[in-house]
Amino acid sequence: MLLGIQSGFIWRKKRLHRPHGDFASAAVTYDGKTVYYITDTELIPEFITRISPAIWTGHNIAFDIRQMRRFAEILSRKSVWDTMLVEQIRFRGYYDDFAMNDLLRRYCNLYQDKSLQKSFEKNDSLTQDQITYGALDVVSDWMIAQKQREQIDDDDLWIWQSIERPFMWLLLDIGGIKIDESRWMEIAAQKGDVAGAIFARCNEQYGINIRSVKQVKEFLTGKGIKVDGTSNKILPKYIDKHPIIKDILEYRKPAKSSSTYGAKWADENIEDDGLVYASWKQMGAVTGRMASANPCLQNIPVRTAGIVTGK
Numbered sequence: 333m334l335l336g337i338q339s340g341f342i343w344r345k346k347r348l349h350r351p352h353g354d355f356a357s358a359a360v361t362y363d364g365k366t367v368y369y370i371t372d373t374e375l376i377p378e379f380i381t382r383i384s385p386a387i388w389t390g391h392n393i394a395f396d397i398r399q400m401r402r403f404a405e406i407l408s409r410k411s412v413w414d415t416m417l418v419e420q421i422r423f424r425g426y427y428d429d430f431a432m433n434d435l436l437r438r439y440c441n442l443y444q445d446k447s448l449q450k451s452f453e454k455n456d457s458l459t460q461d462q463i464t465y466g467a468l469d470v471v472s473d474w475m476i477a478q479k480q481r482e483q484i485d486d487d488d489l490w491i492w493q494s495i496e497r498p499f500m501w502l503l504l505d506i507g508g509i510k511i512d513e514s515r516w517m518e519i520a521a522q523k524g525d526v527a528g529a530i531f532a533r534c535n536e537q538y539g540i541n542i543r544s545v546k547q548v549k550e551f552l553t554g555k556g557i558k559v560d561g562t563s564n565k566i567l568p569k570y571i572d573k574h575p576i577i578k579d580i581l582e583y584r585k586p587a588k589s590s591s592t593y594g595a596k597w598a599d600e601n602i603e604d605d606g607l608v609y610a611s612w613k614q615m616g617a618v619t620g621r622m623a624s625a626n627p628c629l630q631n632i633p634v635r636t637a638g639i640v641t642g643k
Contacts, residue, residue: 335386336474339396367467376403389413389477408501420615439479508607520594527587
């Protein structure tokens with residue numbers, strides 16, 4: 333039996349990849365017509381037990397599993413079908429959009445109004461409109477899963493069953509990444525000092541604020557150097573034209589490291605247990621490479637090598 337699953341939560345903050353918020357409902361459909369739902373967290377363990385024999389389908393079903401694990405034990409299982417991941421396996425590189433509505437339009441020529449999705453951040457209890465929205469979500473995903481299972485070829489099915497499905501469960505269990513916060517802050521301060529010294533020297537030597545795009549462009553124009561912009565992609569083309577360009581680029585490296593990956597980053601992302609929890613996108617690139625967000629751990633500069641210490 334193919335079973336569409338959807339869970340709803342009333343959110344208190346935006347980091348949806350972290351289990352939080354107040355449970356609103358969990359809903360299922362087995363025929364695409366009738367939807368059953370619960371609103372009591374005490375019913376969740378029995379809910380999970382009753383649906384265990386079925387094939388679970390969901391759009392980014394890892395989200396629902398992660399949230400529901402707060403209330404019931406959900407072990408790794410083979411009877412799972414993630415419509416988002418399956419679609420990415422089939423069409424990444426052909427399509428750019430893999431949201432529920434994109435698939436619903438693609439497979440069923442239908443459109444679902446998703447504007448109510450944000451309402452879950454405001455209400456303290458479910459409204460009738462939200463109940464209807466949740467029911468339509470479950471039915472939509474159930475219909476998409478039926479179409480995908482009819483159309484998927486053997487190669488893509490093998491990728492789902494042998495690679496991406498097991499990897500989904502691995503990511504669900506990855507937990508947080510341990511960071512040495514004191515060392516992190518020490519390096520951020522060092523980079524800040526280096527950037528500050530370069531900035532002060534340039535201010536005295538050239539008489540301009542090298543952080544100001546306007547002043548930099550005016551300075552270069554005055555030296556007979558016309559540039560299309562002052563970004564890090566453009567300025568290296570002119571590095572031999574004047575020493576200030578090399579100085580600007582050398583300033584930006586430690587300045588970026590200190591500001592973007594400094595005290596503010598640590599305050600926003602390192603939680604009380606000393607761990608950083610990112611949202612892992614299983615297929616975040618066209619090539620199928622994974623990615624992370626909120627925060628993006630893959631953009632942490634080389635200067636932090638050795639700081640990530642593991643869980």
